[in-house]
Amino acid sequence: MPEASTPEATCREASASDRGSEYDDLPGLRSLAGTPVPRVGTLPADVFRRDHVASSRPVVFTELTRDWPAYQWSTEYLKKVAGDREVPVYDSQPARDRQHQHAAATILTFGEYLDRLENGEKDLRMFFYHLLANAPELADDIRWPDVGLKLFKRLPVLFVGGRGARVQMHFDIDLAQNLLCHFGGRKRVLLIPPEQTRFMYRVPYSFSSLFDVDFAEPDLQRFPALAGLDGQLATLEHGDVLYIPSGWWHFVVYDDIGFSISLRAWGKHPANVARIARNIFGTRIIDSLGRRFLGERWNARNEALAISRTERAWRRSQPT
Numbered sequence: 001m002p003e004a005s006t007p008e009a010t011c012r013e014a015s016a017s018d019r020g021s022e023y024d025d026l027p028g029l030r031s032l033a034g035t036p037v038p039r040v041g042t043l044p045a046d047v048f049r050r051d052h053v054a055s056s057r058p059v060v061f062t063e064l065t066r067d068w069p070a071y072q073w074s075t076e077y078l079k080k081v082a083g084d085r086e087v088p089v090y091d092s093q094p095a096r097d098r099q100h101q102h103a104a105a106t107i108l109t110f111g112e113y114l115d116r117l118e119n120g121e122k123d124l125r126m127f128f129y130h131l132l133a134n135a136p137e138l139a140d141d142i143r144w145p146d147v148g149l150k151l152f153k154r155l156p157v158l159f160v161g162g163r164g165a166r167v168q169m170h171f172d173i174d175l176a177q178n179l180l181c182h183f184g185g186r187k188r189v190l191l192i193p194p195e196q197t198r199f200m201y202r203v204p205y206s207f208s209s210l211f212d213v214d215f216a217e218p219d220l221q222r223f224p225a226l227a228g229l230d231g232q233l234a235t236l237e238h239g240d241v242l243y244i245p246s247g248w249w250h251f252v253v254y255d256d257i258g259f260s261i262s263l264r265a266w267g268k269h270p271a272n273v274a275r276i277a278r279n280i281f282g283t284r285i286i287d288s289l290g291r292r293f294l295g296e297r298w299n300a301r302n303e304a305l306a307i308s309r310t311e312r313a314w315r316r317s318q319p320t
């Protein structure tokens, strides 16, 4: 990790008003996340653990990746190094009927996929692409940062999207602490803390919000509980690293072609391990069985429950 200056010196917190352009095209984002995630150059590990890990608060590091080979990433470079690799790509349609929640839309070579992004493709994304297993040359471009997290070096994963791509609001099934290391053009990440899950229109047995809720342009008439959310917005530029604490919801808008490597760490506390096991071996399996045996009836039931439960929580939270 580069030598850290004091947090006071490096912290470039900005108020929502002087970072207004982040909200100009999507003013509804301000109502969900009027506070920007603080930006720092680097932080000493003990300060990061105290102020962000222990208290579950996101932060953007602006100086962590300057000396990484990945700082040179561009579409041309990625095509040259790994353009021949076959990659599953995902669209933004919700899974229907008996389809698995995480089924790929198609398989392309990485080179073909990047060509499509350059030609304006905005729906197809690469999601959780295992770099060590599939493109170890690209994994070599990472320098593991010593920020105070015990990062799991066997699972660096890559996310790629084109200008206009969006990632549905979700939280990660493995409840990892995530360092999202971003390269390429700007992207915005809306973050909501787990304490606000009751207003998220979470679909039961999934890790996502109801597909119809558009977090970029929230419709408070149709989904009134969104008014109860108070999130944060991170605007990532080339080289920035976003710390997403365990369990935080995130929704992503790609403003340009971008590549993000997620480096992950897990809390060893038994309660955390139990929650991860429940997600992977309970919730996910029940959902697969429900889809397999009930198909669209399972989806319709859960979507209706997402609305009724959230709106009940919203009504209860209102003064009588």
Ligand SMILES: O=C(O)CCC(=O)C(=O)O
Residues within 6 Å of the ligand: 159, 160, 161, 167, 172, 178, 180, 250, 252, 260, 262
């Ligand atoms: O940036 C993206 O494309 C998605 C990132 C994400 O969902 C994650 O890191 O869990």
